[in-house]
Every structure is written in structure tokens, then in C-alpha cells.
Amino acid sequence: MTEPLRVAIAGLGTVGAGVIRLLEANGSLITRRAGRSIEVVAVSARDRAKDRGIDISGLDWVDDPIELARHPRADVVVELVGGSDGPALALARAALGAGKSFVTANKAMIAHHGLELARAAEAHDAAMKFEAAVAGGVPVIKGLREGAAANEIARVYGILNGTCNYILSKMESEGSDFADVLAEAQALGYAEADPGFDIDGVDAAHKLSILASLAFGTSPSFGDVAIGGVRHVVAADIAEAAALGYRIRLIGIAEAGESGLFQRVHPYLIPMRHPLAHVQGSLNAVVAEGNYVGRLFFQGAGAGDGPTASAVVADLIDIARGEFGPPYAMPAESLAAQARADSGERRASAYIRLNVADRVGVLAEIATAMRDAGVSIESLIQRGAAADGSVLVVIVTHESPERCVEQALATLRGSASLMAEPMWMHILDE
Amino acid sequence: MTEPLRVAIAGLGTVGAGVIRLLEANGSLITRRAGRSIEVVAVSARDRAKDRGIDISGLDWVDDPIELARHPRADVVVELVGGSDGPALALARAALGAGKSFVTANKAMIAHHGLELARAAEAHDAAMKFEAAVAGGVPVIKGLREGAAANEIARVYGILNGTCNYILSKMESEGSDFADVLAEAQALGYAEADPGFDIDGVDAAHKLSILASLAFGTSPSFGDVAIGGVRHVVAADIAEAAALGYRIRLIGIAEAGESGLFQRVHPYLIPMRHPLAHVQGSLNAVVAEGNYVGRLFFQGAGAGDGPTASAVVADLIDIARGEFGPPYAMPAESLAAQARADSGERRASAYIRLNVADRVGVLAEIATAMRDAGVSIESLIQRGAAADGSVLVVIVTHESPERCVEQALATLRGSASLMAEPMWMHILDE
Numbered sequence: 001m002t003e004p005l006r007v008a009i010a011g012l013g014t015v016g017a018g019v020i021r022l023l024e025a026n027g028s029l030i031t032r033r034a035g036r037s038i039e040v041v042a043v044s045a046r047d048r049a050k051d052r053g054i055d056i057s058g059l060d061w062v063d064d065p066i067e068l069a070r071h072p073r074a075d076v077v078v079e080l081v082g083g084s085d086g087p088a089l090a091l092a093r094a095a096l097g098a099g100k101s102f103v104t105a106n107k108a109m110i111a112h113h114g115l116e117l118a119r120a121a122e123a124h125d126a127a128m129k130f131e132a133a134v135a136g137g138v139p140v141i142k143g144l145r146e147g148a149a150a151n152e153i154a155r156v157y158g159i160l161n162g163t164c165n166y167i168l169s170k171m172e173s174e175g176s177d178f179a180d181v182l183a184e185a186q187a188l189g190y191a192e193a194d195p196g197f198d199i200d201g202v203d204a205a206h207k208l209s210i211l212a213s214l215a216f217g218t219s220p221s222f223g224d225v226a227i228g229g230v231r232h233v234v235a236a237d238i239a240e241a242a243a244l245g246y247r248i249r250l251i252g253i254a255e256a257g258e259s260g261l262f263q264r265v266h267p268y269l270i271p272m273r274h275p276l277a278h279v280q281g282s283l284n285a286v287v288a289e290g291n292y293v294g295r296l297f298f299q300g301a302g303a304g305d306g307p308t309a310s311a312v313v314a315d316l317i318d319i320a321r322g323e324f325g326p327p328y329a330m331p332a333e334s335l336a337a338q339a340r341a342d343s344g345e346r347r348a349s350a351y352i353r354l355n356v357a358d359r360v361g362v363l364a365e366i367a368t369a370m371r372d373a374g375v376s377i378e379s380l381i382q383r384g385a386a387a388d389g390s391v392l393v394v395i396v397t398h399e400s401p402e403r404c405v406e407q408a409l410a411t412l413r414g415s416a417s418l419m420a421e422p423m424w425m426h427i428l429d430e
Numbered sequence: 431m432t433e434p435l436r437v438a439i440a441g442l443g444t445v446g447a448g449v450i451r452l453l454e455a456n457g458s459l460i461t462r463r464a465g466r467s468i469e470v471v472a473v474s475a476r477d478r479a480k481d482r483g484i485d486i487s488g489l490d491w492v493d494d495p496i497e498l499a500r501h502p503r504a505d506v507v508v509e510l511v512g513g514s515d516g517p518a519l520a521l522a523r524a525a526l527g528a529g530k531s532f533v534t535a536n537k538a539m540i541a542h543h544g545l546e547l548a549r550a551a552e553a554h555d556a557a558m559k560f561e562a563a564v565a566g567g568v569p570v571i572k573g574l575r576e577g578a579a580a581n582e583i584a585r586v587y588g589i590l591n592g593t594c595n596y597i598l599s600k601m602e603s604e605g606s607d608f609a610d611v612l613a614e615a616q617a618l619g620y621a622e623a624d625p626g627f628d629i630d631g632v633d634a635a636h637k638l639s640i641l642a643s644l645a646f647g648t649s650p651s652f653g654d655v656a657i658g659g660v661r662h663v664v665a666a667d668i669a670e671a672a673a674l675g676y677r678i679r680l681i682g683i684a685e686a687g688e689s690g691l692f693q694r695v696h697p698y699l700i701p702m703r704h705p706l707a708h709v710q711g712s713l714n715a716v717v718a719e720g721n722y723v724g725r726l727f728f729q730g731a732g733a734g735d736g737p738t739a740s741a742v743v744a745d746l747i748d749i750a751r752g753e754f755g756p757p758y759a760m761p762a763e764s765l766a767a768q769a770r771a772d773s774g775e776r777r778a779s780a781y782i783r784l785n786v787a788d789r790v791g792v793l794a795e796i797a798t799a800m801r802d803a804g805v806s807i808e809s810l811i812q813r814g815a816a817a818d819g820s821v822l823v824v825i826v827t828h829e830s831p832e833r834c835v836e837q838a839l840a841t842l843r844g845s846a847s848l849m850a851e852p853m854w855m856h857i858l859d860e
Contacts, residue, residue: 022722026582032647032760033579131577137723139577146576146753147561147569149463150743152456217462275729278708292452293567293740297715299705299727310723313580323576323753330462 004039005320006073010065010091011080012045015105015132017052018305019078019312024054030313034320038313041073069094076101076127076319078312084108096120096128101324103315105132105308111206111222114213115335118327127324129315134207135160135284137307138300139314144214144288145329151290153215157253160207160265162282162302163191163198164230164250168238168267169280172247177235190282200229201250201265208252212263213328215288216256217335220328224340225252225263232423233267237353240381240394241269246351247277251428260339262346269351269427275299276428344403349378349427352395352405354412355420358385362417366393369415373408375400390419396427434469435750436503440495440521441510442475445535445562447482448735449508449742454484460743464750468743471503499524506531506557506749508742514538526550526558531754533745535562535738541636541652544643545765548757557754559745564637565590565714567737568730569744574644574718575759581720583645587683590637590695592712592732593621593628594660594680598668598697599710602677607665620712630659631680631695638682642693643758645718646686647765650758651693654770655682658696662853667783670811670824671699676781677707681858690769692776699781699857705729706858774833779808779857782825782835784842785850788815792847796823799845803838805830820849826857 009016023030023038031037042060044067062068065087068077077095079102081088088109095102096117104110110117110130121128131141135158144156159165163185170181182199185191197203209222230250241248246269255262270277275297279285284302289295301307318324328335356362363382370377376398383392397405409422439446453460453468461467472490474497492498495517498507507525509532511518518539525532526547534540540547540560551558561571565588574586589595593615600611612629615621627633639652660680671678676699685692700707705727709715714732719725731737748754758765786792793812800807806828813822827835839852 018722022580026580026721029582029647030580032764035755035760137720138726139573142572142577143569146748147572147744148740149747150452150456150460150740152459217459273710275705275708278705280703290567290740291456292448292736292743294731294734294737296568297727297729299729301724304724306722307724310578310580310720313722314577317579318576321755323755325465325751325753330465334462 002036004037005034005316006039006041006075007078007316008042008068008071008074008076009040009078009080010044010068011082012043012052013080014305015308015312016045016080017054018309020054022309022313030317034317036320038316038320042068042071044068065091066094069098069100074100076103076316079104079106082106084112089113092117093120096124096126099124099126101127101319103129103312105130105312107133107203107206107210111209111220114210114220114327115332118332122326122332127319128327129318129324131315132308132311134210135286135298135300136302136304137310138284138286138298138302139311140211140286140298141214143296143298144211148288148290148293148296149329151292154289154291155253155255156211156215156286156288157251158286159249159276159279159284160204160252160302161198161250162284163195164204165279166190166282167199168230168233168248168250171235171238175235175239178231178233199231201227204250204252204265208254208263208265211286212254212261213335215254216261217330218256218261218338219335221261224261225265226343228266230267236392237423240353241351244396245272246270246427247272248425249276249279251276256338257341259345260341262341262343264343267425269425271428271430273430274428344401346402347399348402348429349399350397350405351425351427352397352409353423354393354418355390356393357417357419358389358391359417362391365415365417366412369408369411373404373411375404375408432466434467435464435746436469436471436505437508437746438472438498438501438504438506439470439508439510440474440498441512442473442482443510444735445738445742446475446510447484448739450484452739452743460747464747466750468746468750472498472501474498495521496524499528499530504530506533506746509534509536512536514542519543522547523550526554526556529554529556531557531749533559533742535560535742537563537633537636537640541639541650544640544650544757545762548762552756552762557749558757559748559754560640561745562738562741564640565716565728565730566732566734567740568714568716568728568732569741570641570716570728571644573726573728574641578718578720578723578726579759581722584719584721585683585685586641586645586716586718587681588716589679589706589709589714590634590682590732591628591680592714593625595709596620596712597629598660598663598678598680601665601668605665605669608661608663629661631657634680634682634695638684638693638695641716642684642691643765645684646691647760648686648691648768649765651691654691655693655695656773660697663697666822667853670783671781674826675702676700676857677702678855679706679709681706686768687771689775690771692771692773694773697855699855701858701860703860704858774831774836776832777829778832778859779829780827780835781855781857782827782839783853784823784848785820786823787847787849788819788821789847792821795845795847796842799838799841803834803841805834805838
């Protein structure tokens with residue numbers, strides 16, 4: 001095993017350059033740990049002349065990334081181009097089709113095409129690894145695939161999008177409103193100019209569907225994730241949640257049950273005693289609940305060139321060691337398709353925020369709607385009228401089926417007293 | 431790879447029985463994940479007739495555990511006997527000497543003899559795995575060995591003893607004193623009748639020395655761990671720390687620096703913003719700080735039959751998959767010995783609690799001792815006299831070399847005003 005592991009990298013953005021920088025900085029340590037050296041032999045990117053702060057003069061330059069799949073000296077192709085389809089997918093297919101091992105940080109592509117790519121990898125006994133696709137530098141894929149492998153996992157959930165967590169943490173510490181914090185995050189480069197993928201929950205849903213597959217041994221089904229984001233969380237929600245002993249976090253949660261596979265991304269109220277309540281800023285965190293190990297909790301940087309490069313190189317080290325198996329821990333053909341679970345029957349406490357007109361009978365209307373839908377109220381707080389004349393009513397329900405909460409809200413949406421769309425969030429059990 | 435992995439187990443206490451129960455309960459899932467079944471073929475324990483709630487009638491029974499090393503059908507020997515030497519070590523040597531793979535949960539044995547055993551395993555290309563030896567079910571060995579493998583680790587530290595954390599958490603939530611909570615924990619079976627190994631920090635030190643080896647690529651050196659426990663923490667310390675924005679936790683910390691390897695187990699004040707401050711009850715948690723990944727945090731159950739069995743079986747799954755390398759991530763011969771670092775030069779803030787006589791001039795005496803040693807005081811709180819006439823003085827220092835704090839305390843120990851041994855703890859940086 002003294003031959004180096006030879007790597008071709010497509011995409012030299014911050015992560016691609018970070019991988020090259022890491023391999024250089026920690027090279028001798030990595031060689032000791034991997035049992036052989038890991039050597040970049042070829043790269044491909046859009047602009048050859050761009051200054052990336054790394055020396056690529058000694059590497060083969062390839063204009064068309066797809067060509068890397070046929071590079072005669074490369075054992076592994078690393079894809080850091082991004083995008084669920086297009087060149088990233090074409091490269092993945094070509095590399096795996098040519099029997100090369102393949103490493104990617106591309107959650108969108110794995111969420112949509114992971115199963116197809118895993119089959120291609122298995123056909124050639126090649127590796128297909130994607131640790132960096134979920135929670136950046138945090139080894140949660142390895143944690144599920146190997147660390148918790150002895151367990152039947154009841155549910156896997158966590159904070160999978162750093163941008164949303166940064167925004168929610170800032171709203172919390174500064175009492176600011178969503179739009180202000182988002183604008184600030186964009187100015188600082190923490191949020192994209194087009195932040196939809198992050199703040200509307202799509203990015204977290206990509207990652208969740210990957211985790212669910214690994215946790216439950218089911219085929220990936222991104223299309224079955226119910227997706228909500230954080231746009232509708234206001235400063236008052238954060239304050240009311242805090243007064244009740246909760247913090248608000250965007251959670252991706254997956255649960256395998258008798259009625260099928262449940263997958264959802266949505267803001268949740270997290271009790272202060274739960275470890276996810278203490279995940280601050282742009283950190284990511286994942287919880288896996290196993291039938292023997294109990295609750296495992298992993299936390300760390302979910303994005304950034306250093307952490308992402310750390311995960312990409314960890315995959316390369318596994319490949320250099322020859323320690324990899326099927327991408328989803330078991331053969332792709334043995335991953336069972338699961339029906340989408342009916343979320344209506346799920347029972348949990350809910351937080352409901354209503355902005356209503358300040359007039360006689362409104363509370364009775366709300367209470368009646370809840371009663372008629374069979375939702376029992378644990379607590380209700382009414383705050384004095386705001387500048388626009390609206391009154392804030394915050395309700396915490398006893399555990400009830402989600403369908404009943406939806407029904408109560410449907411009734412209230414028809415009411416002339418409602419001055420804004422009601423907001424409701426699930427409350428995570430401790 | 432359709433041949434099962436055949437396992438012999440020495441020791442059928444709660445963990446041994448837990449492993450057999452887990453393999454039975456999650457058997458088909460484990461077979462899917464491991465690519466082949468894992469089958470217990472032989473067992474050894476003290477009392478054959480004892481009711482353990484498991485059926486061992488179909489397994490070979492061996493009276494002398496050492497015999498398992500020569501069992502003709504066993505591929506792997508699992509040692510759950512315990513003890514750093516004696517039968518556990520004899521079995522480990524015999525099994526590895528016979529070229530069998532070896533799995534253990536025995537931190538004391540690994541801390542003392544890990545290097546010798548790793549060499550024996552490597553000589554036969556056999557596995558020697560001990561995930562369960564540190565932090566129970568939490569995959570921290572895997573996290574360091576593989577997940578963070580691309581990183582130079584600056585320091586690794588964490589809460590490595592559940593009994594101490596349970597006691598400190600209880601003292602915190604109930605305001606009780608150490609001795610009362612210990613007695614309660616013993617009555618409930620959470621603490622041993624002879625609790626010294628736990629509360630004096632020896633158990634945490636075993637685990638710390640294993641983590642340090644993996645994190646830094648250095649040879650294990652348990653003898654170089656500076657060990658302190660939690661016996662001297664009183665309710666007042668917990669209360670004063672809380673008022674200052676800290677929680678007290680028993681921390682094992684290792685750091686590789688220019689002056690050598692620093693390893694210490696000691697109670698620390700943890701800032702509330704640090705994730706370790708939120709580790710409650712008997713949970714364990716480990717932090718690893720890498721030069722690319724940043725701060726990784728792992729948390730979960732550090733003991734108990736379920737979590738420990740989960741880690742033992744995760745090791746067996748790795749072996750069944752053929753995914754294991756040298757026990758310490760790199761060949762034992764390449765682990766470098768490191769000198770013990772001089773802790774006196776370490777700079778940190780310190781918490782000092784003094785119980786002094788209620789008389790004129792005491793504060794001046796304290797302040798002078800601190801000044802003469804070159805320790806600058808950040809805050810000082812004096813509380814009114816207690817029933818015994820003593821006055822509590824709590825000092826938080828600015829960052830200073832530990833040697834200076836020790837020197838100030840040495841001066842004060844000679845003072846007639848001191849009514850009890852001073853208590854001092856390090857403050858973890860955020």
C-alpha cells in the first residue's frame with residue numbers, strides 16, 4: 001500500500017481550494033493515518049487563470065470536468081461543482097461508470113440521484129462517499145453508517161442548515177426581526193443573495209432525505225419530505241417561545257413507523273433541556289435515537305471551506321485505507337421503498353400564534369374553533385394591542401393529532417377577526 | 431462474504447448479556463448492514479447456571495476464558511471481563527497471539543497495555559477495537575480515528591465519567607452537597623460501593639489517555655495524566671460558579687504542544703455558552719478541535735448495557751465488513767512518545783475558593799499573596815460568616831500561569847487565617 005491514492009478534483013471554489021490546501025498542510029499526518037499518501041493529480045474548473053491562493057501548476061488541467069472521469073492516473077474523482085444535475089451528475093455517472101471511486105459534497109445531487117449512483121459504484125466495487133453533503137465537517141454519515149450501525153434507529157433529526165440557525169440565533173440574542181437579520185447575513189456573506197434554498201428549507205430537506213436513508217435502510221425519497229422554512233417566524237414568536245422555556249430551531253426530522261416514513265423540515269420549539277436548544281449560530285447538529293445506544297448527538301460546523309474539506313478528505317482517507325462499503329451501508333438493491341407516512345395522525349403539542357382584531361368575542365371564537373376540532377389548550381397568552389390594532393394570541397396545545405390543529409386553523413382562517421395568516425409550529429418532546 | 435462472523439464472548443455481566451440480546455434483537459438489520467451475519471458461538475463466565483435473561487444453551491460453554499482464544503470456530507474474541515490485568519489481559523494476549531481479532535470495552539486494560547496489544551494485532555493483520563472503552567455508546571474513537579482523520583487536533587477534551595457528571599448535575603439542580611448525592615447515587619446503583627475510580631478521576635484518566643493517543647498519534651501514556659476528582663467540590667462552589675455564569679464539570683483534557691503532551695483530569699468551570707455546560711446527568715461528551723474542521727462535539731450515554739453493547743457490536747460490524755486498520759489509526763511503531771508538558775506555564779483563568787476566619791486583615795493577606803505571586807484578580811466575592819464562623823472568599827483570576835496560582839495558594843496555606851484547604855479549579859475558555 002505504498003502507492004499514493006491519486007485524486008482528480010472538479011471544481012476549485014472555496015471548498016475545492018480548501019481540499020488542496022488541507023492535503024498540503026496536513027499531508028504527512030494524513031499519510032501516517034491513511035497508510036499511504038493522498039495526491040491530487042488533476043483539476044478542472046471554470047477559470048484556469050484565477051488566483052485561488054494555491055499552486056496548481058504541477059497538476060494536470062482539464063477544461064471539461066467530464067474528462068476527469070477518464071483521467072488515466074486518477075483513482076478517485078472528487079466532485080465539488082455543485083448542482084443536482086448538469087455537469088456534476090454527468091461527471092458522477094462518467095466516473096463511476098469508468099469504475100473510479102467518487103467523493104462529493106453535493107447534497108442536492110445525492111438527494112435526487114444517490115440511489116442510481118450507489119448502484120453504479122457497487123457494480124464496480126468502487127467507493128461513493130458523501131460525508132460532506134450533510135452537516136459539513138461533522139461525521140454524521142459515518143456516525144449513522146458505522147457508529148450506530150448496531151441499532152434500529154427510531155428517528156433521526158437535527159439542525160441541518162447553518163444559515164437558518166444563524167438567523168434564528170441572531171433574532172434570539174438581538175430581538176430583531178427576520179428580514180433585518182437576513183439582510184445583515186447577506187451583507188456578511190453568511191446567506192446567499194437568493195436565500196430561498198436555505199431559508200425555505202430545501203437545503204435541509206436534501207440533507208434529511210440522505211440521513212433518513214442511512215438511518216432506516218430505506219431508499220432515498222426526497223420528494224416525500226414535507227418542507228417548511230423560517231420566513232414566517234417573527235420576533236414575537238422567539239420571545240413567546242423563550243417565555244415558555246423553548247428556543248425555535250429549523251429542524252429536519254425523519255421517523256420510520258408502521259404507517260411509513262415520515263420526513264419533515266419545519267421550525268420547531270425545542271425545550272431548553274434538549275441539546276438542540278443550545279446549538280448557536282451557524283453550527284449544525286444531528287440527533288440519532290437508537291434502540292440500544294439511546295440518544296446520540298453530533299455537533300459542529302456545517303459549512304465553510306475548512307470543515308467541508310475536512311469531510312471530503314476523511315472520505316479520501318477511508319478510500320485510501322480500503323475501508324468503504326456500499327454507499328448506504330447496505331447494498332442499494334436492499335434499500336426498501338417506504339410509503340410516505342400520514343402526518344395527520346402524528347400527536348404532539350403545538351405552538352399557535354394568531355394576530356387577531358381587538359374586539360369582543362375573538363377569544364371565544366378561537367376557543368370554540370379549538371374545541372370543535374378536538375384540540376385541548378394547555379396555555380393561552382393574550383398580549384395587548386400592537387400599533388396596527390392587532391392583538392397577539394399565543395396558544396400551546398396539549399398533545400393532539402396534527403390533523404386536529406390543522407382543522408382548527410382552517411376554521412379560524414375563515415374568520416373576519418384574523419388579521420394575518422396563523423403561524424403554527426410543532427413542539428419537540430424533550 | 432456469506433460466511434458469518436463468529437464471535438466468542440468472555441464475561442456475561444450486564445454488558446455481555448446486552449451484546450447477546452442486541453445481536454438477537456437487531457440481527458437481521460445487522461446482517462443487512464454488515465453484509466453477513468454476526469453469530470455468537472462460545473461464551474465464558476464465572477457461573478454457568480446464573481439466570482441472565484438470555485438463552486445460552488446453544489452456545490459452547492468454556493470455563494476458562496483463556497480457552498476462548500483457542501476456540502476453533504471463533505473469528506473474534508470479545509473481552510468483557512474487566513480489570514487492567516489478570517484474566518482480561520491474559521485473554522487479550524492469547525487471542526491476539528493466536529491471530530484472532532479482539533474487541534473490548536476495557537478502558538483500564540487499553541490505557542495500560544493498549545500499545546502492546548496493538549502491536550500483537552498488527553503482527554497478524556487482525557483487528558483490535560475498543561470503541562466501548564471511551565464514552566460508552568458514543569462513537570468518539572471512530573470520530574477521531576476516521577471522522578476527524580484529516581485534521582491536526584489541537585486538543586481533545588470532554589466529560590468522560592458519567593457518575594461524576596450525575597453527581598455534579600444533581601448538586602446543581604438540588605443545591606445538595608457532594609456526600610449526600612454520592613450516597614443517593616450509590617443507593618440507586620449509579621455509583622459503585624467503592625466509588626474511588628470514578629470520583630477521583632482515574633476512570634476518566636484511562637479514557638483520556640486513549641483519546642490523546644488517537645488524537646495526536648502519540649503513544650499512550652496513562653502515567654502522565656495529572657489526576658484530580660470531584661470530592662472537594664461543595665455546594666457553595668456550584669452556586670458561586672452559577673452566579674458567575676459557569677457550570678462545574680469533571681473534564682479530561684489533552685493538548686499536544688511544543689513543550690510536550692499535556693493530559694489532565696480535573697473539575698473545570700465551563701462557560702454557559704460552551705456545549706459541555708449543557709451535558710446533564712450521566713451523559714458523556716467529547717470535544718475535538720481540528721485545524722480544518724473546527725470544534726466537533728459528540729454526546730451520548732457513556733455507560734449502561736445498551737449503549738456499551740451498541741459500541742461493541744459496532745466494532746464487530748466493522749470487523750465483519752473488513753473495515754478496520756491499525757488500532758490507533760496508524761501503525762503502533764509510528765506512534766511517537768511525547769514528554770509530559772509542564773503545566774506550570776499554562777495560562778488560564780482560575781476559580782479559587784477560600785474558607786477563612788472572620789477577622790481583620792484577612793482580605794489584605796489574600797490580596798497580598800495573590801499580588802506577590804503575580805496573579806491578577808478579576809473578581810472577588812466575600813460572603814458573610816457561616817455557622818462555623820468561617821467566611822467564604824471566591825476569587826476569579828485574570829489569565830495567569832498556573833504556577834503563579836499554585837504559588838499564591840502555597841503562601842496562603844501557611845496562613846493561620848485559613849480554615850480549610852483552598853479549592854481551585856481551572857476555567858475553560860469559551
